[in-house]
Structure formats: structure tokens, C-alpha cells
Amino acid sequence: MNKEEYNKKAENFEDNWFFDENYRPTLVQYLKEALQVKPTDKFLDLGCGTGVFTNAVISESHNTLVHGVDVSDNMIAMFNHKNENFRGVVCGLDDYAKQNKSETFDVVLIKEVVHHIKYRKQFFSRMKNQLNPGGQIVIVTRPQEVEFPFFKEALAVFAKQQMSVEELCVDLAKADFKTKVEKKSISVSLPKTRLLKMVKERFMSTFDYFDDEQLAKGLKELEVKYQNEDAIHYKDHLLFVKVTH
Ligand SMILES: C[S@@+](CC[C@H](N)C(=O)[O-])C[C@H]1O[C@@H](n2cnc3c(N)ncnc32)[C@H](O)[C@@H]1O
Numbered sequence: 001m002n003k004e005e006y007n008k009k010a011e012n013f014e015d016n017w018f019f020d021e022n023y024r025p026t027l028v029q030y031l032k033e034a035l036q037v038k039p040t041d042k043f044l045d046l047g048c049g050t051g052v053f054t055n056a057v058i059s060e061s062h063n064t065l066v067h068g069v070d071v072s073d074n075m076i077a078m079f080n081h082k083n084e085n086f087r088g089v090v091c092g093l094d095d096y097a098k099q100n101k102s103e104t105f106d107v108v109l110i111k112e113v114v115h116h117i118k119y120r121k122q123f124f125s126r127m128k129n130q131l132n133p134g135g136q137i138v139i140v141t142r143p144q145e146v147e148f149p150f151f152k153e154a155l156a157v158f159a160k161q162q163m164s165v166e167e168l169c170v171d172l173a174k175a176d177f178k179t180k181v182e183k184k185s186i187s188v189s190l191p192k193t194r195l196l197k198m199v200k201e202r203f204m205s206t207f208d209y210f211d212d213e214q215l216a217k218g219l220k221e222l223e224v225k226y227q228n229e230d231a232i233h234y235k236d237h238l239l240f241v242k243v244t245h
Pocket of ligand 1: 006046047048049050051052053069070071072075091092093094110111112113116117
């Protein structure tokens, strides 16, 4: 994934629906239940973005450094400002897997980024050495078929971009990891104007696949589809893959 595209996204990143008051607290709760972070846990956030969720998941008494890795310098700058214990570094995840570091972690979060890892086999075998005994990796991803209010071509690109969760679990099993998948859903309601603005600003990497003309055509399709609606309602289906030794 292109670093520049994510550097641009960083500016408006926290304006997206994921951070709304009617969405974020529910997701934070799901993450807390999945991660079960203890104050002494060494925490690694891969594809950490601006760190909003990780900051909400760790308790105020968290007393070890939280490490973050992200390809975008702008995301990392915002991550490092979020909490005095946050230490983010700019690095693509495939390059991160090539580095020979001996540091190990109790909790690893990989949220909404696993589909950007190109060499998953190499990546997960690195993770095998970085996860402490009794530790856990939580991968948050989505199914290939989603209910998002996107134009048709964008839904097709989204499906192609995501891998199936079965495929992901096979890759994890090859690295000798055990997996357990849980599906969670969150209801979303958005004013139509806001959705159109987010799509226009290419808020998700799905929209980076379209040039300006194609995107304008897609936006027109959405305007026609939702011409009688002021607000758009849908469900965001999330998959929590819990990964252990
Ligand atoms: C959808 S955002 C999720 C951010 C964060 N995990 C969260 O949930 O708030 C995806 C993040 O992954 C980063 N990213 C995309 N491709 C990457 C790659 N190949 N290596 C490292 N980070 C990447 C982006 O810069 C962005 O911050």
C-alpha cells in the first residue's frame, strides 16, 4: 500500500465513522474483551494508525511502553502524540518482518491492515518468535462481502482486496498458530452528505483504486441509489481472529 496515500488519509482519519460516539465505544468494548490487556503486558500495534483504539483499550495504569508500526509518517506522528507511553516507528509490515529484532510481546494487535501484508507466511513466522508464551495476537478484519453503502465497483474491489478469513487461518496454521474466529457487528447510521464526502476523500484504501473520473461516476451512482434518503443505515461486520501458540 502506498505510503503517500495513507499520509493524505491521516489528516481526516479521525473524522470517519469508526471514531463516532455511536460506534467507537462498542468497538473499544469488543477489543477490550478480545485483548484482555494487563497493565504490565508488552503491547505491539501493527498498522497502528493514529492509535485511537489502542489508547482506549489500555488502562490508565498501563505501565509498559506500547510499540506501534505503520507505513505512514503522518499516522505515526499522531500515534506518538496520543500517549506518553506510545513509541511508534515508520515501517511497512513486510519490511518489519525482515528485520532481525529480538524484542517479544504479550499482546499484538493487527487491526484493519492484515490484507496489506504481501508475504504473510514470512510475516507470521516472524510473529511466532515475537509472541511471548501465553501471549495473544488479535487480528481484526472484515469478511469479503460487506454491507457498506459503496458503489458496486467499490464493493467488488473491497472483496478482492480482503482475503477470506479461511485463507488467513490457513496461513496462520502454517506458522503453527492456533486460531479462533468471532464475528461481531456494529450498526452505523450516517447522514448521506457525510458518506458522500468520505467516499470523495477516499477514506478507505478501496477508493484508491479509482481515478477521479471513476470515483465521480461511483458518487453519482450513490446519489441516485440514495436519492430519497437523508441518512444511511447499515451494519459493519467485523471478524476478530484470536491467535495463540
Ligand atoms: C484502516 S487503518 C487502521 C489503523 C488502526 N489499526 C486503527 O484501527 O485505527 C490502516 C493503517 O494501516 C497502515 N498501513 C497500510 N498498509 C500498511 C503496510 N503495508 N505496512 C504498515 N502499515 C500499513 C495505514 O497507514 C493505516 O494507518
